[in-house]
Amino acid sequence: MEVLLEYVKDMPKVGTSYRFDLSSLISPLFFTWIVELLFPVSVMLTYLVYEKQQKLKIMMKMQGLKDGPYWMISYGYFFVLSVVYMTFFVIFGSLIGLNFFRVNNYGIQIVFFFVYINLQIAFAFFVASFFSSVKIATVIGYIYVFGSGLLGAFLFRFFIEDINFSRGWILVMEIVPGFSLYRGLYELGQYAFSGNAMGATGMMWENLKDPINGMRDILIVMTVEWALMLVLAFYLDQVSSIGGSVGNPLLFFRCLQKKYAPPLQSSFVQQNHKVAVDMEKADVAQERHVVEQLLMDSNANQAIICDNLRKVYPGKDGNPDKLAVRGLSLALPKGQCFGMLGPNGAGKTSFISMMVGLTKPTSGTAYAHGMDIRMDMDDIYTNMGVCPQHDLLWETLTGKEHLFFYARLKNLKGAALVKAVNDSLKSVTLFHGGVGDKQVGKYSGGMKRRLSVAISLIGDPKVVYMDEPSTGLDPASRNNLWNIVKEAKRNRAIILTTHSMEEAEVLCDRLGIFVDGEFQCLGNPKELKARYGGAYIFTVTTPPEQESEIEQLVHRLSPSANKIYNLSGTQKFELPKQEVRIADVFHAVERAKSRLSIHAWGLVDTTLEDVFIKVAKGAPVFNDVA
Ligand SMILES: Nc1ncnc2c1ncn2[C@@H]1O[C@H](COP(=O)(O)OP(=O)(O)OP(=O)(O)O)[C@@H](O)[C@H]1O
Numbered sequence: 001m002e003v004l005l006e007y008v009k010d011m012p013k014v015g016t017s018y019r020f021d022l023s024s025l026i027s028p029l030f031f032t033w034i035v036e037l038l039f040p041v042s043v044m045l046t047y048l049v050y051e052k053q054q055k056l057k058i059m060m061k062m063q064g065l066k067d068g069p070y071w072m073i074s075y076g077y078f079f080v081l082s083v084v085y086m087t088f089f090v091i092f093g094s095l096i097g098l099n100f101f102r103v104n105n106y107g108i109q110i111v112f113f114f115v116y117i118n119l120q121i122a123f124a125f126f127v128a129s130f131f132s133s134v135k136i137a138t139v140i141g142y143i144y145v146f147g148s149g150l151l152g153a154f155l156f157r158f159f160i161e162d163i164n165f166s167r168g169w170i171l172v173m174e175i176v177p178g179f180s181l182y183r184g185l186y187e188l189g190q191y192a193f194s195g196n197a198m199g200a201t202g203m204m205w206e207n208l209k210d211p212i213n214g215m216r217d218i219l220i221v222m223t224v225e226w227a228l229m230l231v232l233a234f235y236l237d238q239v240s241s242i243g244g245s246v247g248n249p250l251l252f253f254r255c256l257q258k259k260y261a262p263p264l265q266s267s268f269v270q271q272n273h274k275v276a277v278d279m280e281k282a283d284v285a286q287e288r289h290v291v292e293q294l295l296m297d298s299n300a301n302q303a304i305i306c307d308n309l310r311k312v313y314p315g316k317d318g319n320p321d322k323l324a325v326r327g328l329s330l331a332l333p334k335g336q337c338f339g340m341l342g343p344n345g346a347g348k349t350s351f352i353s354m355m356v357g358l359t360k361p362t363s364g365t366a367y368a369h370g371m372d373i374r375m376d377m378d379d380i381y382t383n384m385g386v387c388p389q390h391d392l393l394w395e396t397l398t399g400k401e402h403l404f405f406y407a408r409l410k411n412l413k414g415a416a417l418v419k420a421v422n423d424s425l426k427s428v429t430l431f432h433g434g435v436g437d438k439q440v441g442k443y444s445g446g447m448k449r450r451l452s453v454a455i456s457l458i459g460d461p462k463v464v465y466m467d468e469p470s471t472g473l474d475p476a477s478r479n480n481l482w483n484i485v486k487e488a489k490r491n492r493a494i495i496l497t498t499h500s501m502e503e504a505e506v507l508c509d510r511l512g513i514f515v516d517g518e519f520q521c522l523g524n525p526k527e528l529k530a531r532y533g534g535a536y537i538f539t540v541t542t543p544p545e546q547e548s549e550i551e552q553l554v555h556r557l558s559p560s561a562n563k564i565y566n567l568s569g570t571q572k573f574e575l576p577k578q579e580v581r582i583a584d585v586f587h588a589v590e591r592a593k594s595r596l597s598i599h600a601w602g603l604v605d606t607t608l609e610d611v612f613i614k615v616a617k618g619a620p621v622f623n624d625v626a
Contacts, residue, residue: 028185029153031100033145035113035181038085039120040141044078048128049137059392062356063455064382064409071234075121082117099192103202108215112184115222116177122229123177129236148178156182160214171217175225180218187215283522288329303463303493304332304355308364311350311517324350326517327364332510334462337489339508340497343616347517348497349389352467355495356386368463382410385461387469391448395441399430399451402440403458410459420458427484428454429477445472453481457488464488466496470503482506501608511608513615520615525608532614533606535574537564538585540601544569549596557588569599 039045051057060070090109093101101109131137156179159165174180191203191213208216291307294300311325324347332338342348353359355366357377366373368380393402403421412420425431428450440448453469469485470478485494485507498504504511505525512519513528521528538561540550550571554561558579565572575585585603592598 027153028157028182028189029149031185031189032149032152032178032182034089035086035116035185036120036145036149036178038082038117039124039145040138043081044121044124045128045131045137045141046134048074048124049131050134052128053132053134054394055388055390055392056394058358059386059388060409062358062381062384062386063406064384064459066378066381067237071125075125078121078124079117082121086113086117099196099202100189103192103195104188105202105204108203108205108208109188112188112215112219115219115226116181116184119177119180119222119226119229122226122233125233126229126236129233144178148176149182152179152182152186157186160186170214171221174214174218174221177222177225180222180225183214183218187213281519281521284329284519287331287519287522291329291331294331301333302331302367303334303336304330304366304368304495306330306355306364306366309351309354309361309366310363311347311354311359312362313350324517325354325361328517328519330512330519330522332493332495334493335490336509337485337494337496337507339504339511340495340514341499341501341504341511341612342497342514346514348514349467351514352389352465352495352497356384356465357381380463383462385456385458385464387452387456387464387466389467389471391452393440393448393451396439398437398439399443399447399454400425400436402451402455403436406455407458410461412459424454424458427457427487429480430454446474446477449473450477450481453484457484460492462492464492464494466494468497468499470498470500478503501612505608513612515616528611529606529608532611534578535562535576535606536580536582536585537604537606537610538573538575538602539565539570539604540589541570541599543597546596547571550592553588553592557585 051060057070061067090101090106090113127140128137131140156173159170159173160183170183174183188203191207194200195202203213203215207213288308291305294302294305295307306328309325309328310323313322313324315321326347328351330338340348340351350359354361355368355373357373357380360374368384371380373380397405400421403424404417407417407420407424422431425436430436430447430450435447440451443451449469449472453466456464456466456469466485470481473481482503485496488494489507489509496507508525510522510524511528512522514520521531523531538554542550547566547569551563554563554573554575558573558575560576560579562574563571564574582603589598589601
C-alpha cells in the first residue's frame with residue numbers, strides 16, 4: 001500500500017542564529033599542551049637540572065648561598081614567569097573571543113590556574129631530583145607533556161564521561177598533574193560549551209557543587225599535592241646534596257641524627273691509631289701530635305685543623321671499597337699557604353671535596369675557624385672561597401655578573417661591592433677591553449680559570465681551597481695568578497693542590513706530598529729538598545756510543561753514583577753530595593771534552609721534582625680496603 005506524504009512538512013519552530021564556538025573545536029587537549037609547555041622548555045625542569053649538571057648549585061652553596069634563599073629565589077622566578085605566561089594566555093583567549101575564557105567565571109579560572117602553576121613548579125623541583133642530565137630531563141619533560149595530554153584526551157576523557165566508571169579511580173588518576181589539568185580544562189570547556197549552546201553562563205562558583213563537575217575535587221587534589229610535592233622535593237634535594245642518592249632515602253635521617261650528635265674531642269684519641277703512628281714518618285706523626293694538642297686547647301686559633309680525616313668510597317660491581325684518604329691530620333694557621341702535591345689518584349680532590357662539603361668524611365673531621373665540617377658547613381661557607389678543579393660557571397653570564405653575584409652572597413653592598421668586583425677583575429686581568437662584560441661562553445680556558453680564582457677570593461674569605469688553580473694557563477697568566485695568590489695569602493689560610501713543583505715552591509709556605517691517601521712527608525720546600533735531596537743531579541748528552549765512557553767517568557768521580565735516566569745518549573746521574581766537589585766535576589768534564597763529543601751537560605742541586613719522584617716512588621702501595 002502506498003502512503004502519500006507529499007504534503008507533509010516539518011513543524012515550524014523559532015529561528016536561531018548559528019553560534020560558532022571555536023573553544024569547543026580546539027578542545028582541552030590543546031589548552032593542556034599550552035599550559036604544560038612551561039614545564040620542560042628552557043625553564044623549570046631544564047633550568048633546575050642544568051644547575052645540577054654543571055654543579056653550579058653546589059658552587060653557589062660553597063660560596064655561601066643557603067638552601068632557603070636558593071629555593072625561594074628559584075620558586076619566585078618560576079612563579080612570576082608562570083603568572084605572566086598564564087595571564088597572557090587568559091587575556092589573549094578572551095580578546096580573540098573564546099567562550100572558554102569569556103563565559104566561565106574569571107575568579108574560578110584564576111584560582112584554578114594559580115593552584116596549577118604552583119603544583120607545576122613543585123612538580124618540576126620534584127622531578128629535577130631524579131635527573132642530572134639536561135638532555136634526558138628535557139626529553140622526559142616533553143614526553144610527559146605530550147603523553148599526558150594525549151592520554152588525557154584519548155583515555156582519561158572516556159573514563160570521565162563513562163558514568164559507570166568508579167569516581168574513586170578517577171580521583172587517583174588526577175594525582176598526575178597532567179590529568180588534573182586536563183580535567184579542569186575539560187570542565188571549563190564543557191560549561192563554556194553548554195552555556196554557549198543554551199545562551200546561558202559558563203561555570204560559576206555555585207556550579208562547583210554540581211555532582212558531575214570535577215572542578216572542586218581537582219582543586220582539592222592539586223592543593224594537597226602541591227604541599228606534599230614541595231616537602232618531598234625538598235627532602236630529595238637534601239638527600240642528594242649530602243652526597244647520597246635518591247635511592248637511599250634513609251640517608252637524610254641518618255645525617256640529621258649525625259648533625260645533632262655531640263662533637264668529638266678528637267677522633268685520634270678515640271681511635272686506636274698507635275700502631276699506625278709508629279709506622280708513620282716522623283714529620284707526619286709530629287703533625288698528628290700537634291693536631292691532637294690543638295684539639296685539647298680551647299684557645300687554639302688555627303684557620304684549619306684536620307683531625308684524622310678518612311674517606312672510603314664503597315666498592316661497586318663486586319670491586320672492593322676504595323680508601324681514598326687514610327687518616328689525614330693537618331693544622332694550618334692564618335696567613336699560610338699549604339700545598340698538596342701528589343700523583344694522579346692520590347686522593348687530593350677527595351680531601352678538598354670533604355673540606356668544601358661536597359662529600360662527607362667517612363670518619364674523622366675537620367674544623368675551619370673552629371667550625372666542624374660535619375655540622376657547621378653552612379656557617380663555614382660564608383667565610384670560604386673555592387676554586388674547583390673544573391670551572392663551574394654559567395656560560396650565559398658575564399665575568400662581571402658572576403663576581404657581582406658571588407660578592408653579594410658574601411654580603412657586599414653598594415660602593416664596596418662595585419669596588420670589590422672591579423678590583424677583582426683587574427687582579428685577574430679581565431677588566432680592560434670590556435672582557436669582564438663578555439659572556440663566559442666566549443672566554444678562553446685560561447680566562448675561565450682566572451675568573452674561577454677571582455670568584456674564590458671575592459668577599460675576603462678567611463679559608464680558601466684551590467684545586468689545581470693554574471691548570472691550562474700560559475706562563476704569563478700563571479705568573480700573574482701566582483702574584484694574586486701571594487697577595488691573597490697574607491690574611492687568610494689557603495690550601496692548594498697542584499702538579500706543578502714550580503708553583504708549589506713559589507706559593508707554598510708548607511708542602512705535603514700525598515701518595516695513596518696519606519702524607520709521606522710534610523715541611524717547607526727547603527726542608528724537603530734538604531731532607532730528601534742529599535745529591536747533585538748530573539746530566540750529560542753525548543752520542544749514544546759514548547754512553548759507557550761517560551758512565552765510567554761518573555763512577556770515577558763518585559763511586560756510589562746512581563744512574564736515574566738514560567735516553568739516546570742523554571744520561572742523568574745522582575751524585576751523593578759527600579762524595580763529590582762541584583769543582584772536580586767541572587774539571588773532569590773539561591778534560592773529557594778533548595776526547596768525547598759532549599753536546600750538553602749540567603749539574604744542579606736536587607729540585608722539588610726530584611724529591612717528589614723519590615717520595616712518590618718510595619711510598620708503600622696499599623692494596624687493602626677500608
Ligand atoms: N666517587 C668516587 N667513587 C669511587 N672512587 C672514587 C670516587 N672519587 C674518587 N675515587 C677514587 O679515589 C682515588 C682518589 O681520587 P682523587 O680524585 O681524590 O685523586 P686526586 O689526587 O685528586 O687525582 P688527580 O690529581 O688526578 O685529580 C682514586 O683512586 C679515584 O679513582
